[in-house]
Amino acid sequence: MATEAARTNFIEDIINEDLKQGKNNGKVATRFPPEPNGYLHIGHAKSICLNFGIAKKYNGTCNLRFDDTNPETEETEYVESIKEDIEWLGFKWDGLFFASDYFDAMYDHAMTLVKDGKAYVESLTPDEIRQYRGDFNTPGKNSPYRDRPVEENITLFLEMKAGKYKDGEICLRAKIDMQSPNMNLRDPIVYRIRHAHHHRTGDKWCIYPMYDWAHGLEDSVEGITHSLCTLEFENHRPLYDWFLEQLPVHHPQQIEFARLNLSFTVMSKRKLLQLVKENHVNGWDDPRMPTICGMRRRGVSPSALRKFSDRIGIAKRENVADFALLEHIVREDLNETSPRIMGVINPLLVEIENYPEDKEEYFDAPLHPEDDRWGSRKIPFGKHVYIEQDDFREDAPRKWFRLSPGKEIRLRYACLITCKDVLKDDNGNIVKLICTFDPESRGGTAPDGRKVKGTSHWVSAKHAVKITVRQYDRLFNVENPNKAEEGQSWLDNLNPNSLEVLENCYAEPYIKELNPEDRIQFERIGYFVADRFEFSKDNPVFNRTVTLRDSWAKIEKNQSGSADRGKGKQPQASETAAKKVETKDEDYISIDDFAKLDLRVGTIKSAQLVDGADKLLKLQVDIGEEKPRQVFAGIRKRYETEIDALVGKNVVVVANLKPRQMKFGLSEGMILAAGGKQNRLELAEVLGDTLPGDTVS
RNA sequence: UGGGACGUAGGCCAAUUGGUAGGCCCCAGGUUUUUGGUACCUGUCAUUGCAGGUUCGAGUCCUGCCGUCCCAGCCA
Numbered sequence: 001m002a003t004e005a006a007r008t009n010f011i012e013d014i015i016n017e018d019l020k021q022g023k024n025n026g027k028v029a030t031r032f033p034p035e036p037n038g039y040l041h042i043g044h045a046k047s048i049c050l051n052f053g054i055a056k057k058y059n060g061t062c063n064l065r066f067d068d069t070n071p072e073t074e075e076t077e078y079v080e081s082i083k084e085d086i087e088w089l090g091f092k093w094d095g096l097f098f099a100s101d102y103f104d105a106m107y108d109h110a111m112t113l114v115k116d117g118k119a120y121v122e123s124l125t126p127d128e129i130r131q132y133r134g135d136f137n138t139p140g141k142n143s144p145y146r147d148r149p150v151e152e153n154i155t156l157f158l159e160m161k162a163g164k165y166k167d168g169e170i171c172l173r174a175k176i177d178m179q180s181p182n183m184n185l186r187d188p189i190v191y192r193i194r195h196a197h198h199h200r201t202g203d204k205w206c207i208y209p210m211y212d213w214a215h216g217l218e219d220s221v222e223g224i225t226h227s228l229c230t231l232e233f234e235n236h237r238p239l240y241d242w243f244l245e246q247l248p249v250h251h252p253q254q255i256e257f258a259r260l261n262l263s264f265t266v267m268s269k270r271k272l273l274q275l276v277k278e279n280h281v282n283g284w285d286d287p288r289m290p291t292i293c294g295m296r297r298r299g300v301s302p303s304a305l306r307k308f309s310d311r312i313g314i315a316k317r318e319n320v321a322d323f324a325l326l327e328h329i330v331r332e333d334l335n336e337t338s339p340r341i342m343g344v345i346n347p348l349l350v351e352i353e354n355y356p357e358d359k360e361e362y363f364d365a366p367l368h369p370e371d372d373r374w375g376s377r378k379i380p381f382g383k384h385v386y387i388e389q390d391d392f393r394e395d396a397p398r399k400w401f402r403l404s405p406g407k408e409i410r411l412r413y414a415c416l417i418t419c420k421d422v423l424k425d426d427n428g429n430i431v432k433l434i435c436t437f438d439p440e441s442r443g444g445t446a447p448d449g450r451k452v453k454g455t456s457h458w459v460s461a462k463h464a465v466k467i468t469v470r471q472y473d474r475l476f477n478v479e480n481p482n483k484a485e486e487g488q489s490w491l492d493n494l495n496p497n498s499l500e501v502l503e504n505c506y507a508e509p510y511i512k513e514l515n516p517e518d519r520i521q522f523e524r525i526g527y528f529v530a531d532r533f534e535f536s537k538d539n540p541v542f543n544r545t546v547t548l549r550d551s552w553a554k555i556e557k558n559q560s561g562s563a564d565r566g567k568g569k570q571p572q573a574s575e576t577a578a579k580k581v582e583t584k585d586e587d588y589i590s591i592d593d594f595a596k597l598d599l600r601v602g603t604i605k606s607a608q609l610v611d612g613a614d615k616l617l618k619l620q621v622d623i624g625e626e627k628p629r630q631v632f633a634g635i636r637k638r639y640e641t642e643i644d645a646l647v648g649k650n651v652v653v654v655a656n657l658k659p660r661q662m663k664f665g666l667s668e669g670m671i672l673a674a675g676g677k678q679n680r681l682e683l684a685e686v687l688g689d690t691l692p693g694d695t696v697s
Numbered sequence: 698u699g700g701g702a703c704g705u706a707g708g709c710c711a712a713u714u715g716g717u718a719g720g721c722c723c724c725a726g727g728u729u730u731u732u733g734g735u736a737c738c739u740g741u742c743a744u745u746g747c748a749g750g751u752u753c754g755a756g757u758c759c760u761g762c763c764g765u766c767c768c769a770g771c772c773a
């Protein structure tokens with residue numbers, strides 16, 4: 001992390017080299033060239049950060065240029081949203097341009113090409129053009145119109161511009177090489193006829209330049225030095241270069257890098273559009289969308305997005321960035337910048353028996369535990385408070401140090417309470433907890449120094465402000481949504497629980513101070529943002545940006561192996577990523593899981609029967625560690641009569657399992673076995689020259 | 698199938714340009730803690746796609762193979 005600034009990517013290496021050789025008079029000029037036909041997403045953010053970042057790093061410039069060469073798909077609406085997104089991300093463009101600003105110059109240059117005999121007007125139909133072009137194996141054929149006299153070409157091109165022809169009737173082509181193995185060089189089309197209204201030039205033009213012709217020229221007139229684009233344009237570079245070589249103009253260098261892919265989401269314009277059109281999400285700025293405006297509404301900060309772009313790096317290989325990395329960086333960023341507030345998502349009423357009925361008091365609580373510049377606020381307290389349902393268990397599991405009957409916990413910044421009684425309704429649902437508090441524990445510290453490990457967030461029932469909380473989760477269930485199961489579409493990978501709206505939540509009065517887009521942490525729950533559009537003092541709506549890391553959830557999961565404990569808990573970030581090796585509840589484990597096993601050679605040092613278990617043997621196995629591991633194996637039936645013969649055998653031990661306390665002792669591993677004769681488990685033996693502790697693969 | 702590119706841990710990115718593989722995320726464990734958060738520490742994880750060759754020495758150079766991606770729009 002510390003070396004991030006020092007580290008260079010391959011593009012910077014190229015620029016450094018160019019600078020060293022005095023190219024471009026030591027200038028660096030980049031540009032971000034979106035087509036205004038859709039909303040920007042996090043992949044664009046990578047490109048924006050790259051282009052603007054390089055300009056900044058080298059004291060150069062970066063333009064925003066809209067590549068509006070196709071009047072049929074482009075709209076002003078998109079222009080505005082793109083500008084807004086870039087500014088929000090924290091970048092300022094040096095020049096703001098449109099490809100359409102250069103239509104006149106592009107036309108003039110095309111005419112030069114025609115006059116130089118390097119371009120001709122094509123009269124073949126689109127279909128014929130395709131046929132003449134050939135394919136990968138078949139070289140193209142020259143068009144019969146390829147050798148039209150220059151004069152004729154000039155006339156036709158003039159007429160073409162004047163509107164004499166219909167769409168597709170004729171077009172202008174560059175005369176390059178119909179035999180080229182690079183399809184882009186088989187006489188590419190330079191101008192096509194489109195009788196369409198352009199969002200900026202209106203009806204001035206009925207011919208529009210193609211991307212390849214336009215892009216290099218745009219870069220050229222703006223004096224761009226390094227034209228950065230994505231990998232799919234690699235095949236276009238020879239054409240980019242060819243066009244510029246035909247003219248006496250500045251020739252920028254095109255460099256391609258790999259676009260960003262993110263796990264658990266889709267990035268293609270088409271699919272994003274489909275999600276919106278088919279109402280799988282609520283618009284382009286739905287907080288589940290990977291669009292910049294979506295992430296903004298989700299509560300992701302511009303700095304987090306910039307950090308993310310930095311951290312994923314720039315390279316040429318196809319890549320899929322980890323969604324977990326994004327989440328990590330968002331937490332990292334929000335941890336530093338978000339004030340802490342208490343809010344209860346799933347309230348459980350607590351009555352404090354020994355607290356006076358009408359009394360209320362205020363506790364002082366810092367807004368940020370690590371940064372006192374934030375100051376503090378007062379939190380009201382009374383006889384009735386809400387705590388989180390998740391913070392109470394009637395039957396406390398192992399390692400549980402939150403509230404349960406008879407146990408004492410701390411109400412954060414307030415006092416210590418002990419659970420005395422649990423009240424239920426006729427259906428057995430818990431409706432209220434009766435607790436007592438320790439009047440000496442003001443502020444949350446025990447007067448006698450006793451350790452109270454559990455701390456819960458809470459809200460005074462009397463002062464609570466009702467809020468709406470929208471809990472967002474990953475939009476898709478699988479790492480790569482594009483890969484659909486046989487007979488299914490990518491849409492079948494959508495996570496049906498990606499949004500959960502909770503109306504019955506409470507927060508402390510401090511939330512009245514908040515404004516739309518303020519980012520906060522609800523302590524112990526996660527980071528949230530006051531909705532950009534819907535939040536108001538009367539309608540406090542919060543969107544969950546990301547949960548806090550939840551190590552209790554992991555402990556519990558590892559303990560039980562059964563996930564269906566806390567109701568309504570959605571699969572969150574960590575769970576999907578941390579697929580655990582569970583042999584207990586599932587008959588099969590995947591190859592992936594199998595690869596995670598740490599298999600070691602172990603020598604059996606001793607073996608004995610386990611009293612009271614008719615399947616188990618207790619083994620001490622040396623796997624090269626300082627002490628042998630104690631392992632219980634369900635192989636008694638097979639080896640009962642020859643138990644001593646086991647000693648000295650080399651077996652395969654699964655060494656990276658969590659030690660488990662069993663009725664008969666601590667189990668520190670498992671031994672690989674297979675179904676042997678008469679359905680009795682037989683140990684897998686390791687033969688040959690091995691030492692205890694060797695890894696098995 | 699012709700051409701263009703790319704292969705370094707489960708993911709992403711490095712490696713002084715030929716000197717013996719490192720960081721972040723994830724995962725596991727621990728310390729601190731009035732957030733089971735944060736921070737900090739420790740650990741697991743790579744014979745650098747494979748096979749040859751050159752060299753005292755190869756992730757870096759050479760040869761051959763394999764795999765993945767891109768290109769046959771009058772889209773960008």
